[in-house]
Amino acid sequence: MATRRPVKIGIAGLGRLGKQHATNLAYRVPGAVLAAACSPVDEELDWARETLPDPRIHSDYEALLADRELDALWLVTPSSLHADQIIAALRAGKHVFCEKPLSLDVAECERVLSVAREYPHLEATIGFMRRFDRSYRDAYEKARAGTIGRPFMVRSQTTDQNDPDGFFVRFAPTSGGIFLDCTVHDIDIARWFFNGARATRAFATGTIALHEGLRECGDVDNGVGVVEFEGGRLAVFYASRTMAHGCDTHSEVIGTGGALAIGHNPRLNRVEIYDAGGVRSESTPTFFARFEDAFLNEAHAFVQAVAARMAGMPPVAAGGATLADALEATRIGRALREACSTGLPVDLPA
Amino acid sequence: MATRRPVKIGIAGLGRLGKQHATNLAYRVPGAVLAAACSPVDEELDWARETLPDPRIHSDYEALLADRELDALWLVTPSSLHADQIIAALRAGKHVFCEKPLSLDVAECERVLSVAREYPHLEATIGFMRRFDRSYRDAYEKARAGTIGRPFMVRSQTTDQNDPDGFFVRFAPTSGGIFLDCTVHDIDIARWFFNGARATRAFATGTIALHEGLRECGDVDNGVGVVEFEGGRLAVFYASRTMAHGCDTHSEVIGTGGALAIGHNPRLNRVEIYDAGGVRSESTPTFFARFEDAFLNEAHAFVQAVAARMAGMPPVAAGGATLADALEATRIGRALREACSTGLPVDLPA
Amino acid sequence: MATRRPVKIGIAGLGRLGKQHATNLAYRVPGAVLAAACSPVDEELDWARETLPDPRIHSDYEALLADRELDALWLVTPSSLHADQIIAALRAGKHVFCEKPLSLDVAECERVLSVAREYPHLEATIGFMRRFDRSYRDAYEKARAGTIGRPFMVRSQTTDQNDPDGFFVRFAPTSGGIFLDCTVHDIDIARWFFNGARATRAFATGTIALHEGLRECGDVDNGVGVVEFEGGRLAVFYASRTMAHGCDTHSEVIGTGGALAIGHNPRLNRVEIYDAGGVRSESTPTFFARFEDAFLNEAHAFVQAVAARMAGMPPVAAGGATLADALEATRIGRALREACSTGLPVDLPA
Amino acid sequence: MATRRPVKIGIAGLGRLGKQHATNLAYRVPGAVLAAACSPVDEELDWARETLPDPRIHSDYEALLADRELDALWLVTPSSLHADQIIAALRAGKHVFCEKPLSLDVAECERVLSVAREYPHLEATIGFMRRFDRSYRDAYEKARAGTIGRPFMVRSQTTDQNDPDGFFVRFAPTSGGIFLDCTVHDIDIARWFFNGARATRAFATGTIALHEGLRECGDVDNGVGVVEFEGGRLAVFYASRTMAHGCDTHSEVIGTGGALAIGHNPRLNRVEIYDAGGVRSESTPTFFARFEDAFLNEAHAFVQAVAARMAGMPPVAAGGATLADALEATRIGRALREACSTGLPVDLPA
Structure with missing residues (x-):
């Protein structure tokens, strides 16, 4: 060095x-x-x-x-x-x-x-x-080492703490929508754990829980997506702009011999607070903190x-x-957006 | 008395x-x-x-x-x-x-x-x-009391510990398939938290991770479903027959002001074991135990x-x-089964 | 039957x-x-x-x-x-x-x-x-089965949610004090996991955090005790009347090959609440509930x-x-009370 | 900058x-x-x-x-x-x-x-x-801000994963013993949360669970200590060289209005592993990692x-x-060592 x-x-x-x-x-x-x-x-x-x-x-x-x-x-x-x-x-x-x-x-x-x-x-x-977060990396290496058998399902979410000012609504027209802005991260994680397997079909839906301003640009503040990959692999995604408790990004990888969860409780740190409300940990407020x-x-x-x-x-x-990974994330993200808009599954040609 | x-x-x-x-x-x-x-x-x-x-x-x-x-x-x-x-x-x-x-x-x-x-x-x-589990009941009452604002999303799963003998495969022909056998519970939970709101559309997919014997009767051992309800409510379901760790039934209800999770860690009891593998709790083995x-x-x-x-x-x-609740669970379960089989969303008429 | x-x-x-x-x-x-x-x-x-x-x-x-x-x-x-x-x-x-x-x-x-x-x-x-709580029983059986090697330390606590009315202060004169009223449970747990080993020496101290009314009868609202048992075994106890979050009874058994914790988080049930304070579970309010x-x-x-x-x-x-177990619990509880009062360790003759 | x-x-x-x-x-x-x-x-x-x-x-x-x-x-x-x-x-x-x-x-x-x-x-x-760990720092600031009322008790431990080779036994003669080598950290944490309050008395005991080689230099591989501070504050310490699961350093600060725990589960990262043993997280192996x-x-x-x-x-x-903090840690650590050796509480003069 x-x-x-x-x-x-x-x-x-x-x-x-x-x-x-x-x-x-x-x-x-x-x-x-x-x-x-x-x-x-x-x-x-x-x-x-x-x-x-x-x-x-x-x-x-x-x-x-x-x-x-x-x-x-x-x-x-x-x-x-x-x-x-x-x-x-x-x-x-x-x-x-x-x-x-x-x-x-x-x-x-x-x-x-x-x-x-x-x-x-x-x-x-x-x-x-x-891919560089220590916990995701650790889980990835465990999966690669066969700890959970053959991974066949990924569930992954990107959910942000609600901004009552709806600041992000102003950026909705150029963000590409919730699937291209948020879910691309989850798509990349799924592809990573699936060793680059090709996605074949996507379905999505969504709702506006709080931010009506998104309606005019066809976006939602809560979206769910399901993607089929070759080899019978499945991914289920969730993205939200409206969480009360913080930025709660977590993923699960389910295999034939076990499962791995990464970040199930979005705890800010190692502190637990005991008070009249019970026992709690604070949550990571933003993806910066996480x-x-x-x-x-x-x-x-x-x-x-x-x-x-x-x-x-x-x-x-x-x-x-890689650039190729990023291309795939965009392809799948766009398919989810289209599925959410049309209400129909979208095939992803080879 | x-x-x-x-x-x-x-x-x-x-x-x-x-x-x-x-x-x-x-x-x-x-x-x-x-x-x-x-x-x-x-x-x-x-x-x-x-x-x-x-x-x-x-x-x-x-x-x-x-x-x-x-x-x-x-x-x-x-x-x-x-x-x-x-x-x-x-x-x-x-x-x-x-x-x-x-x-x-x-x-x-x-x-x-x-x-x-x-x-x-x-x-x-x-x-x-x-509906009679203390934790589900407690969450239901909290949701009713407005603790999490307006509930707009339910995520719920019924996942059983894998039976290596695949005993259940023999019952697949009469069980109705994974969505009617397992997911009906999650459907009922979603409808309960959504105050009986009407489901309008269902999509589902699935895969066979381990039990190839299911293929001939058109069933899967891992299935995911998405159901849209009136009022912009959404439900995401997961059912599995192949969990390594136990019977892991859990649900989340997400609202505009917070969320509730029921049973996120399927811990068997209050014991934690500290050994060379780290810190663990055993999982509930069956729905009987849970x-x-x-x-x-x-x-x-x-x-x-x-x-x-x-x-x-x-x-x-x-x-x-009620009987009416049970009818709705069957209607939605069948729609999920059909969607999984055809690959297309199924409308649920009023 | x-x-x-x-x-x-x-x-x-x-x-x-x-x-x-x-x-x-x-x-x-x-x-x-x-x-x-x-x-x-x-x-x-x-x-x-x-x-x-x-x-x-x-x-x-x-x-x-x-x-x-x-x-x-x-x-x-x-x-x-x-x-x-x-x-x-x-x-x-x-x-x-x-x-x-x-x-x-x-x-x-x-x-x-x-x-x-x-x-x-x-x-x-x-x-x-x-001894009849499922979790304590499970831990006991695991310890008996050798899961944690030779158990040599027990840490155990009995801590009640604070009663702002200090109701229990009125009963202090006849309760025997915090060690005989609360810690006897922990003493019994230690003896149980230590297979009835004989206690040889006790030390204790305490403080009044909130309830000054206890002072006149020589009691405390928070007490800690250390007991030595034959064979180099140790127990550390904590009792409190002033917890903010609930009735938090938990125990740990530490062995040469691992450890067991029973009830570390006094969660009321399987519900977790996600809100602006983070992620929390409510606590068991009383020993009745627990x-x-x-x-x-x-x-x-x-x-x-x-x-x-x-x-x-x-x-x-x-x-x-047994009655003999109960006699020992009283003997050790009294030794802790005496130690707390005199500030000196108390020998427990064979 | x-x-x-x-x-x-x-x-x-x-x-x-x-x-x-x-x-x-x-x-x-x-x-x-x-x-x-x-x-x-x-x-x-x-x-x-x-x-x-x-x-x-x-x-x-x-x-x-x-x-x-x-x-x-x-x-x-x-x-x-x-x-x-x-x-x-x-x-x-x-x-x-x-x-x-x-x-x-x-x-x-x-x-x-x-x-x-x-x-x-x-x-x-x-x-x-x-004092520079983010979680300890966060808890310290919360305590300072009055989140838990008046802190009156600290429980803190320094417990290392067992080294089957007993490497540390060779350093026992110069380490000062477990209380001066390990517990000084916990002493410093207690004094920090107690705002520098003066310790008045110390009691300790210990045992050799695994490493008989420590006996000749009067050391133990598991030690517990109790320290009284002015103002009715108490600290309870635990140090161990023999943990099976990892380096498990954690602390609790209990106040009249709540409590804070720092590091209760020594989880290595945000990964949870689901397998036949249940649900587990790996533990931090060393204080370097922690x-x-x-x-x-x-x-x-x-x-x-x-x-x-x-x-x-x-x-x-x-x-x-400060140097003065370090002097106090040594004074209290030595008192614990003396108490452990004599079996009697040691007064700490003003």
């Missing part, structure tokens, strides 16, 4: 999640140097100047691409920009990490994969961070993979979601 | 579950006298003579019906007999408790309801025992309701599932 | 706990007949007339003793009467079950044992009901043991605490 | 725990530079050269003291060296962080405090890392406190244990 050249990274996008990534890359990832930061927002650049260890500041993405010293770009930008920005990064010779989703559009996803095939020496990872370590771990893994490539070593599996 | 005349009950069917009901009625329900027992099986009648407090013994149901001293009949007979036996009991002037299901056939269910309308003074209850108290409580409730009627008091709600 | 003569029981004492025992014996214990009830309190006798199935009513204990039809007496009377009443029962030829404690006085306990030796054909059991089944199970066991003796069969172990 | 001069730190001691501290300081603490490493062990220095970002390497402590560029020293050396090394560090003008214990000898502790009073501008912290974050957080806090002093700002509370 001490002997390799550090990986020089430029980050684009310094919103709430971007700030967390930037701080991780700047201070918590051995072998990484956060050398540049890019945002069109003045407040975000001010934050970068004050908080980060002296990065070069760029106000547009073109300048970041042109920054010759950078080995890799880290994208925490709006979803609609991801595809074009990844392509531009690859063409500029940069390794690239991009927050999910790759794109809400299947054709755009395929276009990125097509370009990426021209740059096999460049790392390109999509940030499905759950996946803080996962965001850091994925940065470690990406930097190690890039460093290995830069050292001329054969590519190592970074462990994250 | 001491002043009322006891309710004299005759039980029909003394298989495993019948024996448990008989013992409850004989020894654990104040106000009840188990006055007669009926079975075509000699071994079962021998058991009754040895174990029960001197009941009259009948080897056929006609003789039980003709037993003038009996106020009520308690049916733990094969499902295919339920409808006719209930009708006969009502026509003989007996109150009747019958194990679920009412019938696997919707028209038969309707026929029973039609006859029962002629006997409004007779109690007729179908044994969906979960619902032992519920079977007793439903007997208490039925006897109290009958005693009240016998005392000339106005009918009290026994708290159990 | 059906062929044996029922055991005819007379109960003395119909306070809150007495009523529960009476109802169990009257309606929930096959093989038992509650044939008589005795109390000096008119309200209690009225309750017996209304609720129980026609028992003979006695207003003084002498009359109960003289009731020729009774096979056994069941004592739920004030602690100060236990010793004399047990002796009188034995001398009247009755089997006897008595609520704990045997006596707060060691010499009195020994006097009862001495008399009992004259009546070896009579069953005499003291009601340490925890040990409802244990009170019933100990009645079953006593009646079976008496029935076996009445049938001329060799005495079977009822599984409950 | 970006504008301040970094704190340059030299570490002494690169055993297992030293390596973890070194890696934290080198790569995970913004504002810190690990500029030097010191060890008399060649293997450890080799590790430092390979793993750390180019620190100056010293093979003896004198050279580290003489390293002019260092602002602070971080001591992970044998306990017997702590006192002298802290004094030398202060006299060399360095801020100092030292792993617990300050010293096993009360007089030595007092000598360090006396010297430290001459250097009030230098930070001196003893590494009781539990307190990994706490070790990092204490480094953050120390560096921030030193940076503030270096920037001429008034001293901020680093939140860690």
Whole structure:
């Protein structure tokens, strides 16, 4: 570690999640140097100047691409920009990490994969961070080791604490809807535990429990989906924007010889409170709180993979979601959205 | 209690579950006298003579019906007999408790309801025992009291410990399939928490994880179902015959202001074991173990309701599932079975 | 069961706990007949007339003793009467079950044992009901089976929900203090898991957290005790009158190969509530709620043991605490009280 | 953060725990530079050269003291060296962080405090890392905020997974025994929650469950202690070397209005395993695994406190244990050891 050249990274996008990534890359990832930061927002650049260890500041993405010293770009930008920005990064010779989703559009996803095939020496990872959460990772390794026999069912949910202000309603028109915004994480988890098995059919439905404002853009605040995969595997998904108790992301993997649950009680920490209401634990309020370590771990893994490539070593599996994984997540997410809208199952052609 | 005349009950069917009901009625329900027992099986009648407090013994149901001293009949007979036996009991002037299901056939269910309308003074209850489990009851009362706002989603499962011998496979042809055999309980729970709301549409799918023998009768050993109810309510069901850890029946009710989970960890009791594998609790092995108290409580409730009627008091709600509830459970269960078979959602007409 | 003569029981004492025992014996214990009830309190006798199935009513204990039809007496009377009443029962030829404690006085306990030796054909059991709780029983059997190696430490607590009215303070002068009133249960559990090993030394201390009224009778509302047993075994006890969350009775047994915890979370039932405070379960409010089944199970066991003796069969172990167990519990409880009062360890001579 | 001069730190001691501290300081603490490493062990220095970002390497402590560029020293050396090394560090003008214990000898502790009073501008912290664990910190803040009324009892334990090789037995002669080696952490937690209240009396006992080799140096492998504090506060401690399931460090704080438990189930992560044994979670195997974050957080806090002093700002509370806290932990730990040895309570004079 001490002997390799550090990986020089430029980050684009310094919103709430971007700030967390930037701080991780700047201070918590051995072998990484956060050398540049890019945002069109003045407040975000001010934050970068004050908080980060002296990065070069760029106000547009073109300048970041042109920054010759950078080995890799880290994208925490709006979803609609991801595809074009990844392509531009690859063409500029940069390794690239991009927050999910790759794109809400299947054709755009395929276009990125097509370009990426021209740059096999460049790392390109999509940030499905759950794969780097210690508990998900532990369960994955147990499943791989055969602890539960053959996994044939995944149940997984992404449910956020209700925001009484319905802030997210304003973003509904561009979020792609609850299945593409939230359930993609669960889809990725199911595919991961199913060893990349192909999804064949999707059904979904949903309801608006609280946020009537979603109705006009065809979205729901609570959705359920069922996906069939080849080999008789099944996945059941639940997504919600209206939980009272917190951000409750959990998953189960059921096999022929046992089952694994990850995060069944979304406990904030190891504290239990005994009072007149009984015995309780507080819940993780947000996915930031829940996946803080996962965001850091994925940065470690990406930097190690890039460093290995830069050292001329054969590519190592970074462990994250590939572009192909991200394409599948979008394909399945769109099928769920269509099923929810039409009320009919949607076939997923091979 | 001491002043009322006891309710004299005759039980029909003394298989495993019948024996448990008989013992409850004989020894654990104040106000009840188990006055007669009926079975075509000699071994079962021998058991009754040895174990029960001197009941009259009948080897056929006609003789039980003709037993003038009996106020009520308690049916733990094969499902295919339920409808006719209930009708006969009502026509003989007996109150009747019958194990679920009412019938696997919707028209038969309707026929029973039609006859029962002629006997409004007779109690007729179908044994969906979960309504009498203390935890389900507590959650129900909390939901009724508004603890979780408006309940809009139920997730509920009935999953049995795997029987490596696949004993149940032999009964698959007459069980009605996993949705009518297992999921009916979850359907009843959903309808209960939804205050009897009407189901409008059902979708289901399933897989065979272990028991290939089910294939020839079109059944599965793991099934999932989604049911839409009026008012934007949703239910998601899971049934399995292949759990490694035990009988894991649990339910969640999600509302606009909170959620309730019933039985999330199917712990056998209050013991935790600390050893090299970590910290564990054993799981309830069977629904007998899980619902032992519920079977007793439903007997208490039925006897109290009958005693009240016998005392000339106005009918009290026994708290159990009515014939109409049982009809709906069958209707929805059949829709799930059809959806699983055709791969298409099934509309449930009003 | 059906062929044996029922055991005819007379109960003395119909306070809150007495009523529960009476109802169990009257309606929930096959093989038992509650044939008589005795109390000096008119309200209690009225309750017996209304609720129980026609028992003979006695207003003084002498009359109960003289009731020729009774096979056994069941004592739920004030602690100060236990010793004399047990002796009188034995001398009247009755089997006897008595609520704990045997006596707060060691010499009195020994006097009862001495008399009992004259009546070896009579069953005499003291009601340490925890031995009949399913979870404690399961843990006990696991420990016996060697699951945790050699048990060498017990940690056990009896902690009641705070009564803001401090009702119990009025009874402090006669309760014997927190160690003799509460900790005796934990002492009995430790001795049970230690297979009757002899205690050799006791230390204790305590504090008054809320109820200053206890000070004048030398009692505390929170006490801790440490007891050394032969063979290097240790027990640590905690008793409290001031819990906010409920009645939290739990125990741990630690062995050389593992450990068992019984009741770590005093959950009321299987319901979990998800709300803005996180995820919680309500707690058992009282020992009645916690040990409802244990009170019933100990009645079953006593009646079976008496029935076996009445049938001329060799005495079977009822599984409950013997008079000798109760004597030891008092000896150790007194040593803890003395240690708490003097601040010095107290030796327990062989 | 970006504008301040970094704190340059030299570490002494690169055993297992030293390596973890070194890696934290080198790569995970913004504002810190690990500029030097010191060890008399060649293997450890080799590790430092390979793993750390180019620190100056010293093979003896004198050279580290003489390293002019260092602002602070971080001591992970044998306990017997702590006192002298802290004094030398202060006299060399360095801020100092030292792993617990300050010293096993009360007089030595007092000598360090006396010297430290001459250097009030230098930070001196003893590494009781539990104060920096997120869950302990959360509970502490809740207690401070009055969530549980007045805290009057702490129960706390430090129990390690059994090492069948009994490796630690060899270190027993210099460890100070179980109370000074393990229970000091619990003592510090009790004092922390009791707001520094003075301990007045201690009692302890113990047993050897497995490791007979401890007998010759007067140590035990399982010990319990009770400590009285002023104001009627009580603490009960348990330490063990023989747990089967893992490193199970947990604590409870009981107040007049509620209670807090920290770490009741020592779950390794958020995974639950469902198999024939029931439902289980694996346990944290070691205190490294349990307190990994706490070790990092204490480094953050120390560096921030030193940076503030270096920037001429008034001293901020680093939140860690002061030398005075460490002296008290040793005083109480020694009293427990003496009590365990003599069998008598030990008074702790004011």
